[in-house]
Amino acid sequence: MNQLKIFAPATIANVSCGFDVLGLCLDTVGDEMIIRKTSEKGITISRLVGQDLPLETEKNVAGIAGLAMLEKLNLNHGFEIEIYKNIKAGSGIGSSAASSAGTVWAMNELLGKPFSAKELVPFAMEGEKLASGTAHADNVAPALLGGFTLVRSYEPLDIIKIPTPDELYATVIHPQIEVKTSDSRSVLKQKITLKESIIQIGNLGGLISGLYTSDYDLISRSLHDEIVEPLRAILIPGFDEVKANAIQAGALGAGISGSGPSIFALSKGEEMAQNVAKSMSETYKKLHIDYDIHVSKINTNGCRVVEC
Template identity: 70%
Template sequence: MNANEIRVFCPATIANVSCGFDVLGLALDAVGDEMVVRKTTQKGIRITKLTGQDLPTETLQNVAGVAGLALLAQSNYDGGFDIEIYKKIKAGSGIGSSAASSTGAVWAMNALLGNPFSPLELVKFAMEGERLASGVAHADNVAPALFGGFTLVRSYNPLDVIKINTPKELYATVIHPQIEVKTSDSRRILKTTISLEDGIKQWGNVGGLIAGLFTEDYDLIGRSLEDHIIEPIRSILIPGFDTVKQKALESGALGCGISGSGPSVFALSKGIETAKNVAKAMSDVYDKIGIDYDIHVSKVNTEGIKIL
């Protein structure tokens, strides 16, 4: 590695994972952005190149720039950084496009500075990028990108992130219908209160999912991938959601739900062959509806961001 330059892979992520709104997430291995970050003597952060998406390169309007400035403000470094972003995760796709840019920037900067900040501190910096993107500094995408695997945000104040065991045979299938759902819009339609009955169901599923991941009990994981609070509202924004979910489950998926704020839909499966069968079933639904889509079959990325 050049002491003044680093190239990194920043994974896409699935947030919420059905029952864990704003607290659960996982990192993907098959899709992500690439970034090149360079130390400079010039103070501040500059986005010098951005390909793959029509996104702002002004530092204060770019999530990587904002997250990077948050780190710089807490560091002893007198210089700055130039950042090249090669976007491969579409903005508004629901698989952590803004989180990939935010985390990639702070992880690479930290590495070039000799790792003065902990992963938890990097989550805090990256959350500032999420605040710019969605209006809320949530951590359910940035935490798995930085820690790898599954993560639980146990608390936001104070911030407490726990890395969760990833069962070895667990695979994700993610289909992204080519429509855009902005996180800020999809948050606006959510209710601010829930019934006690729905809350009890939801936290029972969160506990069940965590237990299933640690014990590698795939049936328990499947039973716990239920969302009684967010999915019934957000699924209205996703064409064909109910059919996609039904076909995924019929094809052997353990569970299926909305990835992040949508419109991507994810399924978790035991084994890659099942995950591929689920991908075909999901694709068939959108082929019939006539909506273009991207689809990914991926192992869970237990490493998080990595040097290329």
């Protein structure tokens, strides 16, 4: 193969109690990318549709991720990338991660899979470093591995794929407002209390256990963020109302997707997830805030080929 068209999925990071370590992969929203081999060495971004983002290789997360991968390989050719952005930058559902992960995943496929999915994560993290200043993995890991992923450690990098219950669905609403990453980071506390830490660890352990055992009640009880959400919620208009109404409509739980402004909810079954979507939509209609909304089964495979 010399060319692939792929789907690079959106992702939800943090998942309430898993700040910077837990993420999940969506299936109904994502970018499309075309990656092809070229006779010239290096990475070229020839087309970018849907967002006003740079085409220069060193200024684009896809280019940086691809270059990081090429540094590990001794190739006599390069790659050309076309990006069709369906994930809005700054939406909180992994726009930069999709481009970064999609690039290295497709390159790996075209090269005959010299790297495992986990081995691709550090390359994609370089794209995230360009986007946010931090080489974090909680979005790129689920985009590459699919399902839920836990970043147990960054030094050394240790990523664990977590089983996904069959009936688990996500609803994500993206209010058309901007929340700067710098602002969402600036409100965080540098120190937390022992009590807060104990509550957060208990919920993270409960959520992981619930995912392994398909215990939806345990998942519901564990979808609580003691540390970050109370601070970031003030940056998202109507957050408390959207969350409360989603849970009243039947969601297992709800929280901030990544650093916001998107809000996610998890539900058992597609019908319930659609009911939750209706509730979340009605809340923002009352507030006269435009929004995008997505309902998705959890994508357990990550990036995928659309056509060869």
